[in-house]
């Protein structure tokens with residue numbers, strides 16, 4: 001689905017490269033989580049997946065990014081947007097139509113689709129994001145979680161096979177956060193959409209990501225299954241990355257010889273404690 005080869009990028013006028021020699025492959029239907037401290041290059045990497053870098057944001061771009069076989073240097077952002085849906089932190093900056101329905105239909109009208117197909121896609125997108133019944137609402141009146149789901153609906157209407165979400169829940173309240181994360185899980189598990197997600201909720205990534213990559217100062221410094229990555233809790237902490245609470249507790253119990261391995265998710269930790277108390 002995505003192949004990144006020897007990618008380096010320096011913003012125009014910047015002293016340092018924001019991405020340094022990144023190599024990465026993302027498979028169809030995979031759920032990839034991106035971890036890294038502030039400024040490590042997570043957003044910059046996300047912007048390379050649909051061609052915003054290097055087409056709209058300029059700089060020194062070396063290496064290649066291929067999306068479903070297209071080299072992003074050669075394909076336009078409009079073409080790439082049909083393959084890769086991009087969702088950013090702040091939903092308000094991505095909503096500008098008068099009604100929920102118009103918001104979803106907007107991007108489709110530029111694709112030259114017939115009215116019936118547009119109607120079908122709008123209906124499907126609003127249904128899957130749980131926004132049906134709100135078609136005539138004014139987007140600024142929605143809750144944070146609803147707004148972000150509307151952004152996702154308008155991106156999904158283009159029928160991309162890949163969704164890139166850059167901290168989509170960071171500006172939401174706990175309920176909105178939960179709604180958006182559940183939606184992401186559903187899109188991955190039930191619609192087989194490839195997910196690339198930057199998210200600070202490491203508990204969620206532990207449970208649902210297939211693989212994690214860790215960025216540090218523009219370099220890809222670690223890669224593996226969530227369990228393998230969180231096994232290196234000390235390394236992650238030094239990079240300023242939040243460790244799941246279950247892993248922190250697991251590490252203490254392991255130190256005391258009560259657990260064999262620290263990287264357990266919430267459910268596994270509870271099971272291990274229950275077994276220990278029974279024994």
Ligand SMILES: Nc1ncnc2c1ncn2[C@@H]1O[C@H](COP(=O)(O)OP(=O)(O)OP(=O)(O)O)[C@@H](O)[C@H]1O
Pocket residue numbers: 011012014018036037038039040041042043044045
């Ligand atoms: N438009 C820009 N012009 C110049 N430098 C930039 C620009 N955008 C980002 N950078 C620099 O590139 C580096 C990587 O930034 P980026 O936003 O990709 O990191 P991040 O991991 O997403 O951080 P955060 O978690 O704070 O969003 C930082 O040093 C940042 O200052």
